[in-house]
Amino acid sequence: MPDVLIIGAGHNALVTAFYLAKAGLKPLVLERSASVGGAAVTDEFYRGFKCSTLAHAAGPVLAEIAHDMRLERNGLEMIEPVARVFAPAPDGSWFALYSDLARSVESIARLSPKDAQRYGELDKTLKKISGVTRHLLSLTPPSIDGAPSREDAWKLLKTGRGFRKLGRQQMFQVLRWGPMAVADFVAEWFETDLLRAAIAARGIFGTAMGPWSAGSTAVMLLRAAADPHPGGVSAFPRGGMGALTAAMAAAARAAGAEIRTGAEVRQIGVKNGVATGVTLTSGEEIQARAVVSGADPRRTYLKLVDPVHFEPAFVVKMRNYRSAGTIAKVNLALDGVPEFSALGSYGSGADRNQAMSGRIHIGPGIDYLERAFDASKYGEFSPHPYLDISIPSLSDSTLAPVGKHVMSICAQYAPYKLKDGDWNTQRGNLADAIIRTLAIYAPRLPEMILGKQIITPLDLEEKYGLTGGHPYHGELALDQLFTMRPVLEFGRYRAPIKNLFLCGSGTHPGTGVTGASGANAAREILKDLRK
Amino acid sequence: MTLNTNSNGKYDAIIIGGGHNGLVAAAYLARAGKKVLVLERRYVLGGAAVTEEIIPGFKFSVCSYVVSLLRPEIIRELDLPRHGLEILPLDGTFTPMHSGDYLWRMDDHGKSRREIARHSKLDAEAYEEFGKAMHQLCKFVKPIMNMVPPDPTSLNPKDWSKLLFLGKRFQQLPREDRYNIVQLMTMSAADFLDQWFETDVLKATMSASGIIGTFLGIRSPGTAYVLLHHYMGEIDGAFRAWGLPRGGTGAISNSIAAAAREAGVEIRTETPVAKILVKNGKATGVALENGDEFHAQVISSCCDPNLTFLKFVGRENLPDDFVTEVMRYKYRGSSGKVNMALDGLPDFKALPGVGRHLRGAVSISPSMEYMERAYDDAKYGRFSRRPYIDIVFPSLTDPSVAPPGKHTMSCFVQYAPYELSEGTWDEKREAFGDTVVETISEHAPNLKSLIVGRQVLTPLDIEREFGLTEGNIFQGELSLEQLFFLRPVAGWARYNTPIKNLYLCGSATHPGGGIMGAPGRLAALKMLADWKKGVVA
Numbered sequence A: 001m002p003d004v005l006i007i008g009a010g011h012n013a014l015v016t017a018f019y020l021a022k023a024g025l026k027p028l029v030l031e032r033s034a035s036v037g038g039a040a041v042t043d044e045f046y047r048g049f050k051c052s053t054l055a056h057a058a059g060p061v062l063a064e065i066a067h068d069m070r071l072e073r074n075g076l077e078m079i080e081p082v083a084r085v086f087a088p089a090p091d092g093s094w095f096a097l098y099s100d101l102a103r104s105v106e107s108i109a110r111l112s113p114k115d116a117q118r119y120g121e122l123d124k125t126l127k128k129i130s131g132v133t134r135h136l137l138s139l140t141p142p143s144i145d146g147a148p149s150r151e152d153a154w155k156l157l158k159t160g161r162g163f164r165k166l167g168r169q170q171m172f173q174v175l176r177w178g179p180m181a182v183a184d185f186v187a188e189w190f191e192t193d194l195l196r197a198a199i200a201a202r203g204i205f206g207t208a209m210g211p212w213s214a215g216s217t218a219v220m221l222l223r224a225a226a227d228p229h230p231g232g233v234s235a236f237p238r239g240g241m242g243a244l245t246a247a248m249a250a251a252a253r254a255a256g257a258e259i260r261t262g263a264e265v266r267q268i269g270v271k272n273g274v275a276t277g278v279t280l281t282s283g284e285e286i287q288a289r290a291v292v293s294g295a296d297p298r299r300t301y302l303k304l305v306d307p308v309h310f311e312p313a314f315v316v317k318m319r320n321y322r323s324a325g326t327i328a329k330v331n332l333a334l335d336g337v338p339e340f341s342a343l344g345s346y347g348s349g350a351d352r353n354q355a356m357s358g359r360i361h362i363g364p365g366i367d368y369l370e371r372a373f374d375a376s377k378y379g380e381f382s383p384h385p386y387l388d389i390s391i392p393s394l395s396d397s398t399l400a401p402v403g404k405h406v407m408s409i410c411a412q413y414a415p416y417k418l419k420d421g422d423w424n425t426q427r428g429n430l431a432d433a434i435i436r437t438l439a440i441y442a443p444r445l446p447e448m449i450l451g452k453q454i455i456t457p458l459d460l461e462e463k464y465g466l467t468g469g470h471p472y473h474g475e476l477a478l479d480q481l482f483t484m485r486p487v488l489e490f491g492r493y494r495a496p497i498k499n500l501f502l503c504g505s506g507t508h509p510g511t512g513v514t515g516a517s518g519a520n521a522a523r524e525i526l527k528d529l530r531k
Numbered sequence B: 001m002t003l004n005t006n007s008n009g010k011y012d013a014i015i016i017g018g019g020h021n022g023l024v025a026a027a028y029l030a031r032a033g034k035k036v037l038v039l040e041r042r043y044v045l046g047g048a049a050v051t052e053e054i055i056p057g058f059k060f061s062v063c064s065y066v067v068s069l070l071r072p073e074i075i076r077e078l079d080l081p082r083h084g085l086e087i088l089p090l091d092g093t094f095t096p097m098h099s100g101d102y103l104w105r106m107d108d109h110g111k112s113r114r115e116i117a118r119h120s121k122l123d124a125e126a127y128e129e130f131g132k133a134m135h136q137l138c139k140f141v142k143p144i145m146n147m148v149p150p151d152p153t154s155l156n157p158k159d160w161s162k163l164l165f166l167g168k169r170f171q172q173l174p175r176e177d178r179y180n181i182v183q184l185m186t187m188s189a190a191d192f193l194d195q196w197f198e199t200d201v202l203k204a205t206m207s208a209s210g211i212i213g214t215f216l217g218i219r220s221p222g223t224a225y226v227l228l229h230h231y232m233g234e235i236d237g238a239f240r241a242w243g244l245p246r247g248g249t250g251a252i253s254n255s256i257a258a259a260a261r262e263a264g265v266e267i268r269t270e271t272p273v274a275k276i277l278v279k280n281g282k283a284t285g286v287a288l289e290n291g292d293e294f295h296a297q298v299i300s301s302c303c304d305p306n307l308t309f310l311k312f313v314g315r316e317n318l319p320d321d322f323v324t325e326v327m328r329y330k331y332r333g334s335s336g337k338v339n340m341a342l343d344g345l346p347d348f349k350a351l352p353g354v355g356r357h358l359r360g361a362v363s364i365s366p367s368m369e370y371m372e373r374a375y376d377d378a379k380y381g382r383f384s385r386r387p388y389i390d391i392v393f394p395s396l397t398d399p400s401v402a403p404p405g406k407h408t409m410s411c412f413v414q415y416a417p418y419e420l421s422e423g424t425w426d427e428k429r430e431a432f433g434d435t436v437v438e439t440i441s442e443h444a445p446n447l448k449s450l451i452v453g454r455q456v457l458t459p460l461d462i463e464r465e466f467g468l469t470e471g472n473i474f475q476g477e478l479s480l481e482q483l484f485f486l487r488p489v490a491g492w493a494r495y496n497t498p499i500k501n502l503y504l505c506g507s508a509t510h511p512g513g514g515i516m517g518a519p520g521r522l523a524a525l526k527m528l529a530d531w532k533k534g535v536v537a
Helices: A011-022 A063-068 A101-109 A113-137 A150-165 A168-177 A182-189 A193-204 A216-226 A241-255 A297-304 A312-320 A349-355 A366-377 A423-441 A457-464 A516-530 B020-031 B072-077 B109-119 B121-145 B157-172 B175-186 B189-194 B200-211 B223-235 B250-262 B305-313 B320-328 B368-379 B425-441 B459-466 B518-533
Strands: A004-007 A027-030 A042-046 A049-052 A083-088 A094-098 A258-260 A265-271 A274-280 A285-287 A290-293 A327-334 A359-362 A386-390 A405-412 A449-455 A500-502 B010-016 B036-039 B051-055 B058-061 B087-089 B093-096 B102-105 B243-245 B266-268 B273-279 B282-288 B293-301 B335-342 B361-364 B388-392 B407-414 B451-457 B502-504
Touching: A004 A011, A004 A274, A011 A027, A011 A063, A011 A241, A011 A516, A042 A241, A042 A327, A042 A449, A049 A405, A049 A449, A063 A516, A083 A193, A083 A349, A094 A101, A094 A193, A101 A113, A113 A150, A113 A168, A113 A182, A113 A193, A113 A216, A150 A168, A168 A216, A182 A193, A182 A216, A182 A366, A193 A216, A193 A359, A193 A366, A193 A386, A241 A258, A265 A297, A274 A290, A290 A297, A290 A516, A297 A312, A312 B175, A327 A423, A327 A457, A359 A423, A366 A386, A366 A405, A366 B368, A386 A423, A405 A423, A423 A449, A423 A457, A449 A457, A500 A516, B010 B020, B010 B282, B020 B036, B020 B250, B020 B518, B036 B293, B051 B250, B051 B451, B058 B407, B072 B518, B093 B200, B102 B109, B102 B200, B109 B121, B109 B200, B121 B157, B121 B175, B121 B223, B157 B175, B175 B223, B189 B200, B189 B223, B200 B223, B200 B368, B200 B388, B250 B266, B273 B293, B273 B305, B293 B305, B293 B518, B305 B320, B305 B502, B335 B425, B335 B459, B368 B388, B388 B425, B407 B425, B425 B451, B425 B459, B451 B459, B502 B518
Parallel strands: A004 A027, A004 A290, A027 A258, A083 A359, A290 A500, B010 B036, B010 B293, B036 B266, B093 B361, B293 B502
Antiparallel strands: A042 A049, A083 A094, A265 A274, A274 A285, A327 A405, A327 A449, A359 A386, A386 A405, B051 B058, B087 B243, B093 B102, B273 B282, B282 B293, B335 B407, B335 B451, B361 B388, B388 B407
8 A cells, every 4th residue: 555645747746756755655646647747748749849848947946856856867957058038029129138147238238238237236136035035935834823833933033034134125125026016126127128028027927917916026036036047947858848757757766656647536535534545537446644636726625525525615715716827838840940030130040049049038018018918807818928938949959850940839818718719719819829929020930830739728727637727726826825825724735634735836835847845745744644 | 594483483393284194193292292383385274185165166075085094093082073073974885887787885784785686696695794704804904003013124022022913913813814814915806806796896896995096906916905995994983984074075184173273283374395404314394485494303294205205305315225215116196086066966877866876976887897997098008998986976965065956076086097108187187087077978978968167187186286296195006015014115114214303194104095094193103202212302
């Protein structure tokens, strides 16, 4: 009999499995589909063309987790392109952010010397803040009932001391920034609209918020906690995101975890308020000491568990948990390297490729991003969407035939619920709007398309099990973060049912492929099981 | 130096601005034995809480027009009813819909319930629960309204005890209330109400309280809190409802002024201040526009931070960091006001005739999408093509404000952004007024034929006339990053300023705007405490 059953083999679940196995338990991971990875997988979507199906930039996976799991020895090779973000505007102006600060500053200086200087300051500020906030990522949110445990108190005190070291002024800054709209945040730093938009994008990516939504700065800061670079993460595993989760699965197996694919859980068994095991869709029943769900909170609590096991108030809260996604994904197989007009006469072909080697930001101004968001409020997809693009084949030749390329496009906003029609009829129109938008920046691109894959929010729900199509298992709004993720009282990876746990993105810190949720959950599970 | 001849030339405290908060502060200081002078720029007291005869025979609460938040302890301690304060209850809210139907929430509990049940039985049930939940939350928030904000970065046990007190109280709340309070502090009004109700028009009208005076939409996070801020009036306090002061909102200011005068305060109108005199980092007095100077131990400004620091003090007297923060403080006026003199009462298609529904507020908020689209217009710098409008007919409740048979109509209009992307407010003023009339006429077609006079106040007018920067009626956005210990400037949220002996006492300080009086009272108490401690010297 396994000690612990883990539902789903997404990246967080694999991290949990690894840590539980490492601690001497026998975890069994049950994955519905034929391969591991959840939303972090690589798919051959067109003959000879492979692409990260959903997420295209990795986390980053927290350094301590990558170290513990020996991901590199388990086959992971991370590619870190020189460029982080390339942002073109329709008028032909552009800048790029590089990992190297001096190069970024130089690139911005062409648009505004003042902004170039401020960029350096922002870079420094985010580094300083993330020095404190990154500890929050691997912290179990404190209990709000009674006095904190000794461990909680100690960790909070440590974080509090780090916070104090920021100095009074910076402490207040962080408190003030958190609830702010990211549009206001970037306006405090920069004058160039294009730069403002590219930096602000990190606060709205994958969320149902526009840059003018209050609290979007908190999302940006949360992401900066994992990687303080103002442009965000642009690191790709060789072979796509599937290679990352494959390495994680290898690490978990090596530690003693068992992983079964093609095993879909139908129900979590509960007896007298204690989780006892699961029933698969095949009818097979498996018992264990504990059950850990890597699925999103709504799926776990509203579908996999019979609601009679919860208080009605809890069920109402879970129904109110917001997880309506706004992101769609389009993967393109291209006949060659796309050419962006903005880069027209810039340097050599190699220089241009290098500028595009990170992520490409399409969303030339704050108002543009906000208008893209407006459409989604009324159940329409953006006629001019905000796009976050990568061309991973520029630095990874395993993804496409020689001379050909793959383009991975995250498009916002595509609301889960459409006012007119449904996603099965609108999918083509969405792809058209995206390609039309891209053609403004790269006019020859439409002719280069050999094949495409379109993933709508409905697909995210149906094929990848993300309820509501939300890539992060639930909205990253202030009321659904930290101690409130997924809901207040149950923000510590534990369900209202004994021996049932959550370990996915629907728990703190819950954004991006960092593995933090999985590692934190494992720590809490071990505490309970050792009692 | 010109010494004032009417007195001995020396005051203990000078209050800049005779707004209701300034008058409250003055009254409290005087009652503690201080010699206080209030200097008001205009001919009339009250700031944004004034009554003026704009059109001959018609008296208007020009800006602020209803009252509910006025702190009961202020009414009690200053004995305002004896000084002429009388508040007439405002009867419910009537929302006409484009379908020809309406939603009419009345003060009468049973009737309100039946009316909501007509739209949705579930919502009628939920409405009861909602009322109870909000009542609990108001009880939790109330002490915060009466608290000088603590400094969360300080190691001072006094600050920590306040934060711990809040933390403890939070822990003691029942589970459901804790959940609700966390949601209220962070969510959007629309998301919050979506959890409770299904009737669109009910949610639209209720969510309006969450956006009044802010440059946020009903779907913007943080607006649920403003909902509570306004809900307080419906539950707490002596009147338990929104009301109209007899004689307009100016009557509130006048009653506070009367209480202040009785306590010995000297009040001068048409006395505009030009400068706050600062010597060695210490405020010593004020200079008027006419060059006269007055001196006092303490100077307290009821004006917003922009006027107080950038105009009166001058950035040369302030630390650079502080000036940066003052300039970052967001105003962003989002509302206008249209006051109309009418020959009779308009006939609403949804419920014709002069019924009780006109004695309350008439809310033009027919759907959630309507409200959100009104905001979308404003985001990109134009006034809403179809704005949210909150209408009252004060003359129905208080006939003293209009000639017999005639009526006054007060329309609060949102959104009207201070910054227009095209043209200026001076060019757009009448177009804005026309939009308001058109919008209401969709529901009450005979309105146009009744108008005998009209006053249109744009955010620019509100700034010019009432000294509210960018026309923000709360002296600064009520957004999360500008509340409590962050209002108006992080580190300076306790009414004191980097200039010694200079204090703020207006709506730009905790707990913020509305005819509440709490900032004035708390500021006065803080000044008196500092006096005692010898901080004032």
